[in-house]
Amino acid sequence: MKISKLWLDKFFSAPLPEASILADALTFHAFEIDGIEKAGDDEVLDVKVTPNRGHDALSHRGIAKELSAILKLPLTNDPLAAHPVLAPVTTEVTVDLQRTVLCKRYIAGYIKGIKVGPSPEWLRARLEAVGQRSINNIVDATNFVMFNTGQPLHAFDAGKLGSLSLGVRAAQDGEVMVALDKKSYTLKKSMMVITAGDASVGIAGVKGGMPAAIDESTKDIIIESANFDGVSVRKTAAALKLRTDASTRFEQVISPELASYGMQSAVELIQKLAGGELAGFVDAYPEPQKPMYASVTVEKVNQVLGASLTGADIADVFVRLGLPYKEESGVFEVSVPFERLDLMIAEDLVEEVARIIGYEKISAVPLPAFDKQPEINKNFAAAESLREELIKQGYSEVCTSIFADKGERMVLNKVDSVRPYLRSSLVPGLAEALAKNKPNKDLLGLKEIKLFEIGTVWSAGTEIIMLGTVTEKEKASEKIFAPANAGNYGELPVSTAARFEHFSKYPYIVRDIAVWAVGDTDAEKIIREQAGPLAVKISLFDRFEKGEKISLAYRIVFQSFDRTLTEVEVNEIMEKVSVELTKQGFEIR
């Protein structure tokens, strides 16, 4: 979510520190920051709000509230500070919630005689900073309030609605709606629509309809500030492939209480920007949200954190976060603000304390000695000793994909749709692996490619672990892997490799050269020097003695990192090698 630094400043009595400091504060106490971008004289933070905080933090106010707690700066201009009074009530508009389960609240605000026009510069700048295009003063005002408070809003042209009897109902199967993006959407009865009279005028929580769009001719407007069910909106937006800033907020589940704050802010801003006269509000809110409480003890906080905080430390965190509490002999009872739907159990409050105080204050303490004997896992012990045994016999361990061209079980939804089955055997994968490695034998300096895999297959209706092997001499085969009774795992060696080295993807060329040894002169060194960097592997592959004489046979593998070598250039290198060996007294066989 894009958050403007200049926008955040408006919540405080003085400008906040620079964006990089805000980014650090949020990273270590609240949310990850995906980046900071310059936008004119503003800086925009990309804040990754975690799913548990989608209730309250998908807005500038939400982020400002966090920064207020973290940086100990009072939030002097909080749009959620005073409870709004939605007056007067109008009887010109009615709201009928047929499915209250999926719409917890619907407020309509009716303003007459507004003047649609361009937005002032400050509003355009704010919206552009967070990646929004300015449309007109009315639409911009509703967007601004959403990005400011987190409450999605919508404005209808009241004159085009046809009726001021508004409602929320299930869509009809196959009903077609042209949304504000001028595209047609075919709805299903699992989706909700906003209605005016009998006509559908919006996809609830997702997007408004084109027929009642605001334009230059609009005089009277209905502002919608509602609360739609998160799951329903998420499914609708996904099915229509229409995720909007509104739907992403409803998906996270927001408090129905927020709707009145959003409405009040929107009406105030619209009247400031576009004039008009407020006819009044209708508020359909059959079951108001109940007060929420959560409690935690000082002892619990310290037990979970492994810390020794005092009641005063905890109280300080709650004050900074704006969490009203009562404390009695080490028990804190927090009266949870309506928007913090994530705070339910003691552990939730422990997290608030820990992150605001800072996880860097938690010291690293070793686990105390364990008084139970760890069990030896029979499967793992057997697999480990098999690995050792096979490695000693020259087999290398491979790990091939569990996805296959055929098998008993099929994956329903593989994104790349290749190899959609779960393998029923290790054999095809091992055979493929053998074929792939065979051409690299000389490069690897191996006499024979030998591979094994201990892996899962799905066969005869069950998931089972198999041991498979393949060599150049023996076809791939597998058997059921059997666990072993072992008293311990043994002290087995682990890789001592320091760093992975890239290998060339180009073909290589092999040359052998055999010489009669000359005293102590190092033939290999001469070969290495003359063959140069293209000789990636030089190995003594044969040595025998004939009377006084010793024959040494070397295999040289040539390969380039950036091209395919030619026979001609390798022959030229070998010629250089032969010349130098001869010069040093070697007789080439």
Add this chain to the structure above:
Amino acid sequence: MDMPPDAQFGHLHPISSLIREANQIFLRMGFTLAEGPLLESEWYNFDALNVPKDHPSRDMQDTFFVKDMPEHVLRTHTSPVQVRYMESQIKKGAEPPYRVIVPGKIFRNEATDITHEAEFFQIEGLVVEQTATLSTLKGTLSVFLAGIMGGEAEVRFRPSFFPFTEPSLEVDMRLTGQSAPEKLRDKWIEMGGAGMVHPNVLKNAGVDPKKYRGFAFGVGLDRLAMLKWGIDDVRYMHSADLRFINQF
């Protein structure tokens, strides 16, 4: 014939080497190694772990579903084994303390590239006992990461969210000292997720959350291998290419 001796020996896959080394480190701290199925029920993969029914991670795009196996998925993490392990202990009448690690293959339904694989490896740790605190979690991770990577490992937490832990954390490490790999030395590196086990998870496994608490962590083994050895393409792990494997 005079062959260099190591040409006759095979090589251990780098992931197997890491799991072996991890097991050695954790065994010294009293951890038991546990395993579980790759094709897992939604109950163990999601519900028991406090992932709500309508959580986006259950949507078709992230998770592999299997034909004719309703309510089953290719496990998206090793965490289902947390619940399976605790349940099996309770069934045997063995109350906590528990210390378990779970290394194994996990799945994410996404297109592959140099940093993404549809199948990859994770190691999970679970401790359930009175001494499980954020402090001992930090200490445990520090011992593990230093042991695997070399040098001294400093561990840093950042706030995060997972449905199965509360508080939830992102884990960063910084390696210091001469025996730490030079390219990684003195830098903060993201390692994985962790947290205190959510009381609902303990409850779902039959452990009384009023009596016990726990911590858990998950670290990607492919990522660990890539960092430790400077491997730049995750797809090497499943390549079965000995030009890769025989370097380890």
